[in-house]
Amino acid sequence: MKLRLPKSSCETCPLYPREWILEEGKWDYVVALAGNPNTGKSTLFNALTGLRQHVGNWPGKTVTRAEGGFSFGGKKYKLVDLPGTYSLLTMSQEEEIARDFLIFGQPDAVIVVMDATALERNLNLTLQILEITPRVVVALNLMDEARRRGIRVNVRGLSRELGVPVVPTVARTGQGLRRLLETVEGVIEGRIETKPRRIPLDPDLERAVQVLVPLILKAFPGLPSVRWIALRLLDGDPSIRKAVETGDLAKLARGVKS
Amino acid sequence: MKSEIREILETADALRRQLPEDFRDRLVESIYTEAESITQKVVHVEGDPLSWEERIDRIVTHPLWGLPLMVLGLAVIFWITIVGANYPSELLATILFAIEDWGSKLFAALHVPATLSNFLWHGVYRGLAWVVSVMLPPMAIFFPLFTLLEDLGYLPRVAFNMDWLFKKVGAHGKQALTMAMGFGCNAAGVVATRIIESPRERLIAILTNNFVPCNGRWPLLIMLGSLFFASVVPPQYRSLAATGAVLGAVIVGVAFTFLVSWFLSRTMLRGEPSAFTLELPPYRRPSVLRVLYTSFIERTVKILWRAVYMAAPSGGLIWILANVHVGSHSLVQILSSWLDPLGHLIGLDGMILLAYIVAIPANEIVIPTIIMGYTGASTMVELESLEALRHLLVDQQDWTLLTAVSLMLFSVLHNPCSTTILTIWKETGSKKWAAVGTFLPLAVAFATTFLVATIWRLLGGLL
Numbered sequence: 001m002k003l004r005l006p007k008s009s010c011e012t013c014p015l016y017p018r019e020w021i022l023e024e025g026k027w028d029y030v031v032a033l034a035g036n037p038n039t040g041k042s043t044l045f046n047a048l049t050g051l052r053q054h055v056g057n058w059p060g061k062t063v064t065r066a067e068g069g070f071s072f073g074g075k076k077y078k079l080v081d082l083p084g085t086y087s088l089l090t091m092s093q094e095e096e097i098a099r100d101f102l103i104f105g106q107p108d109a110v111i112v113v114m115d116a117t118a119l120e121r122n123l124n125l126t127l128q129i130l131e132i133t134p135r136v137v138v139a140l141n142l143m144d145e146a147r148r149r150g151i152r153v154n155v156r157g158l159s160r161e162l163g164v165p166v167v168p169t170v171a172r173t174g175q176g177l178r179r180l181l182e183t184v185e186g187v188i189e190g191r192i193e194t195k196p197r198r199i200p201l202d203p204d205l206e207r208a209v210q211v212l213v214p215l216i217l218k219a220f221p222g223l224p225s226v227r228w229i230a231l232r233l234l235d236g237d238p239s240i241r242k243a244v245e246t247g248d249l250a251k252l253a254r255g256v257k258s
Numbered sequence: 259m260k261s262e263i264r265e266i267l268e269t270a271d272a273l274r275r276q277l278p279e280d281f282r283d284r285l286v287e288s289i290y291t292e293a294e295s296i297t298q299k300v301v302h303v304e305g306d307p308l309s310w311e312e313r314i315d316r317i318v319t320h321p322l323w324g325l326p327l328m329v330l331g332l333a334v335i336f337w338i339t340i341v342g343a344n345y346p347s348e349l350l351a352t353i354l355f356a357i358e359d360w361g362s363k364l365f366a367a368l369h370v371p372a373t374l375s376n377f378l379w380h381g382v383y384r385g386l387a388w389v390v391s392v393m394l395p396p397m398a399i400f401f402p403l404f405t406l407l408e409d410l411g412y413l414p415r416v417a418f419n420m421d422w423l424f425k426k427v428g429a430h431g432k433q434a435l436t437m438a439m440g441f442g443c444n445a446a447g448v449v450a451t452r453i454i455e456s457p458r459e460r461l462i463a464i465l466t467n468n469f470v471p472c473n474g475r476w477p478l479l480i481m482l483g484s485l486f487f488a489s490v491v492p493p494q495y496r497s498l499a500a501t502g503a504v505l506g507a508v509i510v511g512v513a514f515t516f517l518v519s520w521f522l523s524r525t526m527l528r529g530e531p532s533a534f535t536l537e538l539p540p541y542r543r544p545s546v547l548r549v550l551y552t553s554f555i556e557r558t559v560k561i562l563w564r565a566v567y568m569a570a571p572s573g574g575l576i577w578i579l580a581n582v583h584v585g586s587h588s589l590v591q592i593l594s595s596w597l598d599p600l601g602h603l604i605g606l607d608g609m610i611l612l613a614y615i616v617a618i619p620a621n622e623i624v625i626p627t628i629i630m631g632y633t634g635a636s637t638m639v640e641l642e643s644l645e646a647l648r649h650l651l652v653d654q655q656d657w658t659l660l661t662a663v664s665l666m667l668f669s670v671l672h673n674p675c676s677t678t679i680l681t682i683w684k685e686t687g688s689k690k691w692a693a694v695g696t697f698l699p700l701a702v703a704f705a706t707t708f709l710v711a712t713i714w715r716l717l718g719g720l721l
Contacts (some may be wrong), residue, residue, distance in 0.1 A: 037539070038529065038539070038540065064433060089285070089286065090455070091456075092453070093454040096697035119297050119300070119301050120293050120294060120296075121293075123292070123297065124290065124293050127289055127292055127293060128289065149302060150304035151301060151302075151304075152301070152302045152303070152304070153300055153301050153302075154299075154301075154302070157299060157300040158296070158300045197292075199285075199288055199289055200288060200292070201285070201288060202281065202284040202285065204276075204277055204278055204281065204336040205281055205284065205285060208273040208274075208276070208277060211269065211273060212266070212270060212273065213687060215262070215265055215266050215269055216266055218262060219262040219263055219266060221712050231272075231285070233266070233267070233270040234273060234274050234277065234281075235274075235282065236270075236271075236274065241267065244263055244266055244267060245263060245267070247263070252445060
């Protein structure tokens with residue numbers, strides 16, 4: 001038997017850098033993938049990006065950063081896999097990274113992966129993300145397991161409660177991924193409107209936020225997620241403080257991507 | 259622009275001071291309430307409304323019996339370890355000491371100089387054989403059990419149960435997790451404190467990690483427990499008494515962790531404990547193969563290997579000390595009799611203190627060193643069983659229950675091994691804290707054992 005090799009076997013290899021190193025400006029949209037640990041987030045990430053992945057570290061951190069690319073509807077998407085966290089409020093490296101990327105990375109949309117079998121625990125993070133950005137699509141994952149365990153989730157009801165689209169998925173089999181991407185596209189292009197649910201704050205905290213928000217808007221007109229930034233400033237979050245001091249927030253206000 | 263920014267920051271700081279102290283907790287609470295109310299509206303569970311996980315969590319994190327249940331679980335693990343390790347330990351000792359015998363005879367037949375043969379077989383090899391036969395069986399039982407708990411997801415529940423205690427002493431709830439790591443290895447426990455974000459609370463966790471006995475100290479605790487505490491009760495309760503002694507030592511260690519944490523957060527490391535969110539992750543079915551792999555390869559074999567290559571040179575050193583004579587006394591005798599008065603004050607003796615000095619690189623070799631020091635080259639005692647060991651320690655060296663109590667206390671409280679000290683230095687980047695981490699426990703150990711020995715003797719004198 002004769003072996004016929006192409007000119008360079010490297011070039012046809014699916015791992016050839018051309019395929020998986022994502023160059024600057026190669027994509028039309030940036031989508032962040034957020035969620036609790038063990039929700040099938042990585043499975044979804046792999047299902048969407050296949051081999052077009054790049055794994056490194058978040059700058060200056062010991063946390064793995066995975067990003068990948070895919071095309072959908074003629075557009076190129078960059079998908080950034082955020083660290084799996086239960087919340088965005090503590091000072092752990094993972095939560096800081098996820099928090100900062102959602103605010104300063106300004107993704108065009110965020111897919112929040114939720115475990116349908118443990119909705120309550122997962123809602124915790126989802127509600128916090130909704131405070132940061134309105135461009136959210138929920139992937140309600142592990143639907144097969146929920147069904148098996150006799151857990152029925154009213155998907156439309158959840159969508160109504162959260163004010164963002166919810167797409168049931170089974171990342172392992174690829175079920176629902178097409179609809180998920182269509183929905184993401186719809187949210188990015190403005191065809192689907194979202195009205196994210198707000199966390200009702202303690203009266204004292206609400207008053208403080210109400211005092212702070214106009215001040216922030218005066219300095220940074222048109223700033224998105226201003227309520228969240230006010231909350232973080234009240235909490236004394238150093239990275240938000242720094243962004244205020246250096247005027248980095250102004251970039252967000254003008255809608256310039258970092 | 260500048261004044262606007264200053265206004266924002268200053269207002270935020272001023273508002274924060276006006277907010278109720280627990281506003282972070284309240285924020286978290288309102289998020290939880292929202293999540294709960296949404297879930298109630300959109301999730302419908304057929305059959306059992308409470309998942310089995312929630313049922314278990316309700317029991318193991320119960321405010322009243324969560325902690326006792328945890329202690330009971332720990333006791334069961336110790337008991338299984340003590341009972342289970344006995345037989346393989348004796349079997350291993352028999353085999354390994356038979357090899358020592360056979361090896362030295364072979365060397366004699368080959369006309370290897372007696373000094374060299376003695377040095378290698380009765381010095382270096384005996385140290386190794388001791389470490390292997392005493393340490394391997396308990397580790398091979400204890401670590402898989404512990405890894406199993408880890409894999410199940412029980413450890414975050416431990417942190418949850420103990421959080422309020424840590425808060426009380428001004429430390430961080432996650433310190434419970436770093437302590438759990440310390441049970442395996444204190445150096446690993448010190449590294450694990452990275453999960454604590456606040457530098458002040460992290461330092462407390464680093465400086466007190468040593469008070470949980472690492473695996474290098476388990477064999478000593480288990481052996482003393484079986485040897486001294488088991489022998490004062492009727493035979494059928496022996497393993498229970500031994501378990502109780504080991505558990506007692508651990509509880510003393512944990513109590514000192516809280517005591518010293520409290521002391522530190524009121525003196526050198528003043529401050530308030532910071533709030534954090536601790537989510538109880540779902541229970542996982544442990545993967546048996548991974549548990550076996552992690553506990554055998556990652557823990558047992560690696561730690562045993564470390565003990566072996568630390569014990570070999572120490573075994574050699576002790577043999578030399580025991581066989582080099584100045585006048586009519588060996589160096590071991592001279593050094594240990596020099597340390598004797600100090601040792602006696604704290605319920606120990608000079609040989610034990612000498613062993614602790616030799617064992618600074620690795621706590622694993624304290625017992626082998628003591629035995630080698632006692633038996634030396636002159637009196638060849640075949641230590642094939644615990645009974646023989648008891649004979650050596652009690653009948654020949656006059657160890658009492660006080661010696662055992664003091665030694666267990668000293669073992670739990672004394673300075674960390676050199677690896678851990680180095681790790682503290684690296685993690686804190688400060689020689690000062692490495693020194694505090696070394697001498698603070700040492701001082702605590704001396705003070706405690708001195709008190710115990712003094713009171714014990716006073717009471718003994720009165721009775």
